[in-house]
Amino acid sequence: MLSNAQIEVAIIGGGIAGVTAALGLLRRGISVKVYERASGFREIGAGIGLSPNAERAMLLLNPDIHAVFKRLATPNTEDWFQYVDGFNRSQQGDGEDLLFKVYLGERGFEGCRRTDFLDELVSLLPAGCVEFRKELVDITEPEDETSPVALYFADGSMAYADAVLGCDGLRSRVREYILGVDHPAVEPSYTHKFAYRGVIPMKDAIQAIGEGKALTRYMHLGPECHVLTFPVSMSTMLNVVAFVTDPNEWPSLDQTTLPATREEVLESFRNFGPVVTAIMNLLDQRLDKWGIFDLQESPVASYVSPRGCVCLVGDAAHAAAPHHGAGAGSAIEDALALAVGLEEAVKILTAGLESISRRKVISAAFAAYECTRYDRTQWIIESSRFMGELFEWQAAGFERDPDKCHSEVEWRSHKIWDYDVENMIKEVRESFVTKVSESVGETV
Ligand SMILES: Cc1cc2nc3c(=O)[nH]c(=O)nc-3n(C[C@H](O)[C@H](O)[C@H](O)COP(=O)(O)OP(=O)(O)OC[C@H]3O[C@@H](n4cnc5c(N)ncnc54)[C@H](O)[C@@H]3O)c2cc1C
Known part of the structure; x- marks a missing residue:
C-alpha cells in the first residue's frame, strides 16, 4: 500500500x-x-x-x-568520426576517399x-x-x-x-x-528513405576493407544512398546501416520492417566504390529493411x-x-x-x-x-x-x-x-x- x-x-x-x-x-x-x-x-x-x-x-x-x-x-580506435566518399574508386586504407572528419570528444x-x-x-x-x-x-x-x-x-x-x-x-x-x-x-511520415541493417564478422570485414576502416566509426557518403559502419561486440562484429532514398511510398501500413536480400542491397549500391561494395558483399543473404519514419x-x-x-x-x-x-x-x-x-x-x-x-x-x-x-x-x-x-x-x-x-x-x-x-x-x-x-x- x-x-x-x-x-x-x-x-x-x-x-x-x-x-x-x-x-x-x-x-x-x-x-x-x-x-x-x-x-x-x-x-x-x-x-x-x-x-x-x-x-x-x-x-x-x-x-x-x-x-x-x-x-x-x-571503443572506437580513433577520436574522430570520419566521412568518406563512398563513390571513390580507391582501394582500402589509402585515405584518398576522406572528405572530412569531426572530432568526437574524449568519450567518443x-x-x-x-x-x-x-x-x-x-x-x-x-x-x-x-x-x-x-x-x-x-x-x-x-x-x-x-x-x-x-x-x-x-x-x-x-x-x-x-x-x-x-x-x-x-x-x-x-x-x-x-x-x-x-x-x-x-x-x-515516411521520410522516403529506408535502411538495410546487418552485422558482419570483424575478421571478414578487416580482410575486405582493412583495419583502419573496420575498427572505427565511418560514414560513406554518396548520391541517393549512404552507409554508416561502426564496430560492436568488442570489435568482433562490424555494424552496417545502409540507407537508400526511395521515391515510392512505404508498401506496408503496419510494418516498419520488411524482408530483403543481399542482392537488393548490392543493386542499390551498384555504383559505389570497392570499399562499400566489399562491405555489402559480406552481409547475410537474408536481411531486414527498415522504413525510416519520423514526426516532422x-x-x-x-x-x-x-x-x-x-x-x-x-x-x-x-x-x-x-x-x-x-x-x-x-x-x-x-x-x-x-x-x-x-x-x-x-x-x-x-x-x-x-x-x-x-x-x-x-x-x-x-x-x-x-x-x-x-x-x-x-x-x-x-x-x-x-x-x-x-x-x-x-x-x-x-x-x-x-x-x-x-x-x-x-x-x-x-x-x-x-x-x-x-x-x-x-x-x-x-x-x-x-x-x-x-x-x-x-x-x-
Ligand atoms: C535504422 C535505425 C538506426 C538507429 N540508430 C540509432 C543509434 O545509433 N543511436 C540512437 O541513439 N538511436 C538510434 N536509432 C533510434 C532509436 O532506435 C530509437 O529512437 C529508440 O529505440 C526509441 O526507443 P523507444 O523506447 O522510444 O521506442 P521503441 O524502441 O520502439 O519501444 C517501444 C516499445 O513499446 C512497445 N509497445 C508499442 N505499443 C504498445 C502498446 N500499445 N502497449 C504496450 N506496449 C507497446 C513495443 O513493443 C516496444 O517494446 C535508430 C533507429 C533506426 C530506425
Missing part, C-alpha cells in the same frame, strides 16, 4: 525509453510498473551508438545504466548491440515490475482529480496509475489518446495530455530519422528530465501541503518536462532529416562540397553531443516550481 506521498507510475512500452525511465524512477524510490505488449523484451540484433550526451544522462539517471553501457560498448560515440544493451538493462529491474502481453488500447483520465488514470489492455484487463509515461514508440497508442484519433501526428511533417504539439497525468517519451513524442544517431540518446535525456520532475513532485507531496493535490504536482512535473525538452527534441527531428539529405548530396547549396558539409555536420553534431545535461536538470527543477506555483496560485 502506497503512502499519500507516493506516486504510482505506469510505463507503457519496454524499449530503451521505457526501461531506462523505469530504472531512473526506481532509483529515486518511485513505484513503477512497465506494461509491454510483446511476450518478452526484444530488440533487433543490430548495433546502436550512444553519444556523449546520452552517457552523461545515463550517469545522472541511474549509474547502473551507464555501467551496463560501458561494459558492452566497443561508442556502439554496442541493441539486444545486449536492453537485456542487461532489463536484468536490473526488480521481479514483478514488468507485465508482458499487455497491449494498451485505451486510457481515461477522470475529471475528478482524486481518481487515478485508468488503463485498458487488449486482453480485457485494466490497471490504474497516478501518472502514465507513453514509451510506446513510433506508432504510439498513447500519442493517439493525447492527440485524438484524427490528428495527423498519430501517423508518422505533423509535429506533436504537446507531449502531455490536457488533464496533465499522461505524457509521451522517446519515439512516441519525437521520433526522428536516425541520421544523427540520437533517438535513443534523447529518450534517455527525456527519462532523466521526467525522473527529476517526478522526484520533485514526491518531495512536495511528502511535505504534505494540503492545497496541492497529487494530480497538480504530477501535471507540474510533466509540464516542466515538456517545457525543458520540447525545443531540443523537435530540432533533432528537423536536423536528422537534413543530415540524411546532406549525406546523400541532396541538400540544396551543399551538394558535394566537403567544406560546407563539414561545418554543417560539425555544429549540428556538437549541438547534440555537448548538451548540458546538468543544466537541463536545473531547468526542470526551476520550471517545476513555476508550474506548481501557477497551478495552486501560491509560491511554493
Whole structure:
C-alpha cells in the first residue's frame, strides 16, 4: 500500500525509453510498473551508438545504466568520426576517399548491440515490475482529480496509475489518446528513405576493407544512398546501416520492417566504390529493411495530455530519422528530465501541503518536462532529416562540397553531443516550481 506521498507510475512500452525511465524512477524510490505488449523484451540484433550526451544522462539517471553501457560498448580506435566518399574508386586504407572528419570528444560515440544493451538493462529491474502481453488500447483520465488514470489492455484487463509515461514508440497508442484519433501526428511520415541493417564478422570485414576502416566509426557518403559502419561486440562484429532514398511510398501500413536480400542491397549500391561494395558483399543473404519514419511533417504539439497525468517519451513524442544517431540518446535525456520532475513532485507531496493535490504536482512535473525538452527534441527531428539529405548530396547549396558539409555536420553534431545535461536538470527543477506555483496560485 502506497503512502499519500507516493506516486504510482505506469510505463507503457519496454524499449530503451521505457526501461531506462523505469530504472531512473526506481532509483529515486518511485513505484513503477512497465506494461509491454510483446511476450518478452526484444530488440533487433543490430548495433546502436550512444553519444556523449546520452552517457552523461545515463550517469545522472541511474549509474547502473551507464555501467551496463560501458561494459558492452566497443571503443572506437580513433577520436574522430570520419566521412568518406563512398563513390571513390580507391582501394582500402589509402585515405584518398576522406572528405572530412569531426572530432568526437574524449568519450567518443561508442556502439554496442541493441539486444545486449536492453537485456542487461532489463536484468536490473526488480521481479514483478514488468507485465508482458499487455497491449494498451485505451486510457481515461477522470475529471475528478482524486481518481487515478485508468488503463485498458487488449486482453480485457485494466490497471490504474497516478501518472502514465507513453514509451510506446513510433506508432504510439498513447500519442493517439493525447492527440485524438484524427490528428495527423498519430501517423508518422515516411521520410522516403529506408535502411538495410546487418552485422558482419570483424575478421571478414578487416580482410575486405582493412583495419583502419573496420575498427572505427565511418560514414560513406554518396548520391541517393549512404552507409554508416561502426564496430560492436568488442570489435568482433562490424555494424552496417545502409540507407537508400526511395521515391515510392512505404508498401506496408503496419510494418516498419520488411524482408530483403543481399542482392537488393548490392543493386542499390551498384555504383559505389570497392570499399562499400566489399562491405555489402559480406552481409547475410537474408536481411531486414527498415522504413525510416519520423514526426516532422505533423509535429506533436504537446507531449502531455490536457488533464496533465499522461505524457509521451522517446519515439512516441519525437521520433526522428536516425541520421544523427540520437533517438535513443534523447529518450534517455527525456527519462532523466521526467525522473527529476517526478522526484520533485514526491518531495512536495511528502511535505504534505494540503492545497496541492497529487494530480497538480504530477501535471507540474510533466509540464516542466515538456517545457525543458520540447525545443531540443523537435530540432533533432528537423536536423536528422537534413543530415540524411546532406549525406546523400541532396541538400540544396551543399551538394558535394566537403567544406560546407563539414561545418554543417560539425555544429549540428556538437549541438547534440555537448548538451548540458546538468543544466537541463536545473531547468526542470526551476520550471517545476513555476508550474506548481501557477497551478495552486501560491509560491511554493
Ligand atoms: C535504422 C535505425 C538506426 C538507429 N540508430 C540509432 C543509434 O545509433 N543511436 C540512437 O541513439 N538511436 C538510434 N536509432 C533510434 C532509436 O532506435 C530509437 O529512437 C529508440 O529505440 C526509441 O526507443 P523507444 O523506447 O522510444 O521506442 P521503441 O524502441 O520502439 O519501444 C517501444 C516499445 O513499446 C512497445 N509497445 C508499442 N505499443 C504498445 C502498446 N500499445 N502497449 C504496450 N506496449 C507497446 C513495443 O513493443 C516496444 O517494446 C535508430 C533507429 C533506426 C530506425
